[in-house]
Amino acid sequence: MNDENREISTNWVFRAQPIPYDWVPEDTPRSENPVKKLDVTEFRITE
Known part of the structure; x- marks a missing residue:
């Protein structure tokens, strides 16, 4: 967060x-x- 409390x-x-x-x-x-080695068929990014 910055000085104005906003996420950067x-x-x-x-x-x-x-x-x-x-x-x-x-x-x-x-x-x-x-x-x-990365299996691109299975790779997922989640939050």
Whole structure:
């Protein structure tokens, strides 16, 4: 909500930017997790 108590609606999308492992300090914990394939016939967004 803003100063006038109205809801602010946005549709911003943030994307993670991959970086090379060489850039990360040594001994930093790392993990890579695969993204599950989305079944578009079953996917629904509800409020």
